[in-house]
Amino acid sequence: MPVTQSLNSRRGAGNSGGELTEPPPARLAHMPARDKLERLLRVAQGHHKALILTHDNPDPDSLAAAVALAHLLEHKAGMEAHVGYGGIIGRAENIAFVKVLRLPVSHVSTLDLDEYDFFGLVDTQPKVGNHSLPAKKEAHLVVDHHPLRQESLEAPFADVGGDFGATSTMLVEYLRAARLEPSVEVATGLFYGIKADTRDLGRETTPTDVDSYLWLFPRMDKTLLAQIEHPELPARYFQLYHTAYERAKVYGTAIVTDLEEVYSPDMVAEVAERLMFLEGMKWSLAFGTYRNQLFLSLRVKDRRMNAGRLIREICEDYGGSSGGHGSMAGARLLNADGTIQNCTFRPMSLAGQLFDLVFLPRPLHFLKAMAIDPAQYGHDEARVNWVLGACIVVREEALAEVGLLDEQLSPLGNTEDTDWCVRAWKAGWEVAFCPEAVITHLTSRSFRPSDTGADKVRIELWRTRLAYFRKHHGRLHEAAMRAILVGTLPYNSAVLTQTLLRGRMRLPEYRKQLATFLGISQMGLRARV
Incomplete structure (x- = not known):
């Protein structure tokens, strides 16, 4: 149960729980x-x-x-x-x-x-x-x-x-x-x-x-x-204050109001602050719910009362804390042979894209794994940056607020799940990994790569990643991503040629992969996102 406390109580006397109202005189603050x-x-x-x-x-x-x-x-x-x-x-x-x-x-x-x-x-x-x-x-x-x-x-x-x-x-x-x-x-x-x-x-x-x-x-x-x-205020701001005033009740020198559902948690504190202006009030309590959590804000004028300590003592049995409620839960994914399939990920970074695109020597393969959130190997629920969209469940209210998948990132089902998770986090929701839910995910069934010529699915994957960096990080990251897509072509081509000359790759596969890398590079130069 998230709570906010009154700043009026900062110098209250007494000591309770972990709070020190009379700290040692030699501490850093002095x-x-x-x-x-x-x-x-x-x-x-x-x-x-x-x-x-x-x-x-x-x-x-x-x-x-x-x-x-x-x-x-x-x-x-x-x-x-x-x-x-x-x-x-x-x-x-x-x-x-x-x-x-x-x-x-x-x-x-x-x-x-x-x-x-x-x-x-x-x-x-x-x-x-x-x-x-x-x-x-x-x-x-x-x-x-x-x-x-x-x-x-x-x-x-x-x-x-x-x-x-x-x-x-x-x-x-x-x-x-x-x-x-x-x-x-x-x-x-x-x-x-x-x-x-x-x-x-x-x-x-x-x-x-x-x-x-x-x-x-x-x-x-x-x-x-x-x-x-003096910013412009949304209509729901005035609707919330209408609810606050309509439901407010006065008990002597205290005023209490139930805000019901609020559109932002910090509005609870603002309302509690505003109600303190009512003549004769010494206490003001506002409370409201936000995504199935109760938020309380207490304000007092009497400096002898420590509002922060009081509200913690009242709510401590309910495990008071803060943070959004989960908006999306992703399942554990298994390959057809029963091994774990990568399904939980850390934030998408430019370094991660570079390591994913180039051929790395075997001693450096661990760099590719840095993008994986190790939560997928555990047995506990975990909050993660994003989950693979192969098996997910989303709250209806989260979907209404965050919106649907971005079709500009999903013509071939690539980066739209990453984008949605990031948008959910920015809107104050959380993304969870649920290891109890397990499915076998047969990869490459929806979009099979062609047997000959460039792998168009893979090229499209990199286009959607380019669009992702432009959308969430701006033009500078977009430019850096284009540099990666274009600049890695000579190195990857050299590695492919060396592999062919050593007899470790057949000519048709060599031509196909070379065409794919060339397509990725050309897309990096020309694609409009």
């Missing part, structure tokens, strides 16, 4: 910014590629702080750094925030976590359960302005709690200590992050928040800020 920066850079030393994760269904404070941290690591630690998030970005302001500022953030489903050797959590903490860092991955750094939870101290670097009203304020402190000027987009993002999380410096604001706000003001773009704060 160090000067310059000392914390030095410690951070020492922890990052020796690592090469970082993934910074926000909490699921991220808000502007989380997104801005994560982008700023990635910026800091790239310029001061010499690391390649990416920002990822789980869930969805649903509110109109949040969508505009990412779009207008062109923030370099990616849904975690499009990332291969095995490529990273350094992980950070921003505006969340390891055991809270509202982020997409797998349990088997350890966070190297945690930066969060919410109350410290004991488990966070296990991270090599944990700057948690402290006297801040927003995590964006903490990142401004790091940038200033590093003497690193943010870009206009990052500055605007951090400014809006502080503005939104402190309710225009009117909620739980500290002198450091105000100082950071004023430092950012001349560096940010007011025009961009206006586009973020």
